[in-house]
Amino acid sequence: MFIVFIGPPGAGKGTQAERLVEQLKIPHLSTGELLRAAIEDGSDLGRQAQSFMDGGQLVPDSLVLNLISERLDNPELSAGCLFDGFPRNVQQAGLLDQLLDHRNRPLDMVLELQVEDEELTRRLLARQRPDDTPDTIAERLRVYANQTAPVLEYYARQGKLSSIDGNGSPEDVFARAQEAVRQLTSS
Numbered sequence: 230m231f232i233v234f235i236g237p238p239g240a241g242k243g244t245q246a247e248r249l250v251e252q253l254k255i256p257h258l259s260t261g262e263l264l265r266a267a268i269e270d271g272s273d274l275g276r277q278a279q280s281f282m283d284g285g286q287l288v289p290d291s292l293v294l295n296l297i298s299e300r301l302d303n304p305e306l307s308a309g310c311l312f313d314g315f316p317r318n319v320q321q322a323g324l325l326d327q328l329l330d331h332r333n334r335p336l337d338m339v340l341e342l343q344v345e346d347e348e349l350t351r352r353l354l355a356r357q358r359p360d361d362t363p364d365t366i367a368e369r370l371r372v373y374a375n376q377t378a379p380v381l382e383y384y385a386r387q388g389k390l391s392s393i394d395g396n397g398s399p400e401d402v403f404a405r406a407q408e409a410v411r412q413l414t415s416s
């Protein structure tokens with residue numbers, strides 16, 4: 230099963246993805262985590278990505294797509310995976326479709342986590358990651374509205390979008406995510 234997790238910064242994609250992959254027994258592919266690991270390693274990719282991430286901007290598509298296409302050829306991903314934080318613009322969504330079509334593995338579902346900006350800002354300020362400053366958070370929310378929200382329409386047109394309320398405790402949100410996946414697998 231191939232699932233995309235989408236939602237604004239701080240919606241809880243990473244938090245819920247960890248629970249879902251454990252339950253579904255599929256690998257977890259978080260572009261945010263891969264990029265942070267590249268920065269930590271001091272690789273060329275990490276050096277190129279860092280200024281974009283620090284400024285709350287999306288990292289250029291070419292860098293992100295290299296990361297993803299390399300991993301999709303890993304046999305561990307042949308049965309599926311959960312894409313967390315990818316795709317983040319319509320261009321990335323089109324390219325993901327091409328990568329999966331090429332492997333005869335269409336995307337099964339897209340799960341959207343919905344949370345209001347005020348709550349997102351509150352959660353991110355409490356976390357204190359380097360890109361969680363007030364100015365950077367505001368920029369990330371703008372980038373989400375302008376570049377990532379159109380991805381929701383892209384998947385809605387394909388009939389693959391399932392939206393859930395991301396408010397409440399992580400346990401409550403997980404129960405909603407499980408229900409959305411259950412509806413897909415029983416249909």
Ligand code: B4P
Pocket residue numbers: 236237238239240241242243244245260261262264281282285286287288289293313314315316317321352353355356360369395396397398399400402
């Ligand atoms: P990501 O790593 O994807 O991070 P995120 O969107 O900020 O957070 P997420 O939604 O996963 O929140 P989390 O569960 O951690 O991206 C970081 C940056 O990488 C981007 O800004 C961009 O520059 C770059 N990037 C990544 N992918 C890219 C791509 N495809 N293309 C281009 N650039 C890309 O939760 C946040 C906090 O809320 C945590 O502290 C958590 O404990 C808390 N929380 C979670 N659920 C909660 C709940 N129900 N109630 C209360 N608190 C909760």
